[in-house]
Amino acid sequence: MNGLRVVPTWSHGQERLYVCRKDGRNIAWYDREAGRVNILSEDRRADILETLGPFLTGPVTVGPPPVPTPAELARLTLHPDDDLAPNRPGEALLIALDRDPGPARRLRPDPRRRALEAERTTGEILDRLDGAGWHTLHSLPLPGGDRVHHLAIGPAGLFAVHSLYARKQRVLVADPLLTLGRRSPDPLLRRVRADADRASHALTAEVRPVLALVGPSDVRLTTTPREVRLLRDAELAGLARQGGVLKPADVEALHAMARDRRTWTSGG
Template identity: 45%
Template sequence: MRGLEVVPSGRPGRGRLYVNRPDGRAVAWYDRRTNRISVLADDRREAVLAALRPYLSGGWTIGPPPVPTAADLRRLTLRTDQDLAPNRPGERLLGELAYGSPGSRTRHRMRQELRARERMGAELDLLEESEAHWRALHDIPLPGLGLLDHLLIGPPGVLVVRTVPGRRQRARVGDLLLTVGRGEPTPDPRWIRRAATYAARVLTAPVTPVLALADASRVEVAPTVRDVLVLQPPTAAATLTAAPVTLKPPDIEALFTLARTHPTWSGG
């Protein structure tokens, strides 16, 4: 079969490789964790193998797919331009820095924000790669709110994460405002609560708001802040993996499939 395209299901090096027709519909996929190729129609086997040949290694197997879950069926109809999973941490900032023309002060601030998002994003991606049943997304557009830095789905539940550069200064988290060093207070605690409320509505699941302070010398959290989780790289993953389990693996996959779909957020 001619015109097949190999498309990753997430960031490079993880997850599945899908073999899609020109219209974006999948005819097969290669699961790199199990080294198995699942083909939807046996008469396309040779064409699928030809498309995947550069990506295969070791003792791979090929055959019909297992009975698909609801999440699998939803993913098979997802067009590549609707998939948020390939987004890198700070994807939008990378584009603005590369192709925009901000002033020097704005560019410096954007670079600080990008480093913070990349650092936190790398920790979440490593958690996804090294631990079972964790899924991370980055740069999710929320109508009326802007861009959500990270969304994490795992055994403890769904978490929305706003990352703030600590700039090696003391950070103070209050009920309504966040202050880093001697800078002006910002409404990040209120913003992440609103983002969590929006995400809970569109995903129909409880969502925990999270503030991640990257490179802060010290973080002080007001005792009245009980609904917002405050994390710091590089200890964020250890905190998350120690949290109580609330979601089972099938629920994690179903929520991840829903969350990675762009229309999920635009239609909320």
């Protein structure tokens, strides 16, 4: 026996198998998804590979840990209080409802809960793009109390996605006005464009505006909206099928920048 043992751990949904000495010190780890064994003690390479043998699947590369990229270094040095990546879809609404849930009974549904349902639906769809080289951040704060509902970053570029609850309602769009059911027209498209412009300013990169309509019965356009893409929730996954604009390294760098709260609160 070589005195080594394997300890599995999970982080952000990914499994790593650490090789530890008797004193608990890690001397290597196996990243199954990347197909790589990272060795910290080169003199024990043979023992490490022998210990990991039953766990290795498919071809693997073996060597010292790769040098962190600038994006990885930014993530590693980011204070947890400034990291927006853990935000859930509708994070701001969840906090508001927790602080003030409103009366137990009311004549009409709380509009915040419908808005939360829309953001959750949109967020869950966008989060599923992660395996296709995308990252999505939720509820990003803008100066003045506004926020970007979702920021999708991937090979096709950056998209500021605004979610709108439209369950079983007709939507009429006459840019910049949007009419939902029997409600009064609202210049919502103006806000969607403005949020994307502010995100572009914060990230110094082009961010395109998207309005995600959750569950509408019908959508009619009297004019083609300027710059804003209108997508039903079922169409959001199509973003991943667009042509590539950003390289993987650019996606990671922009994600590292966007997840930092200071990126959004330092400007006016």
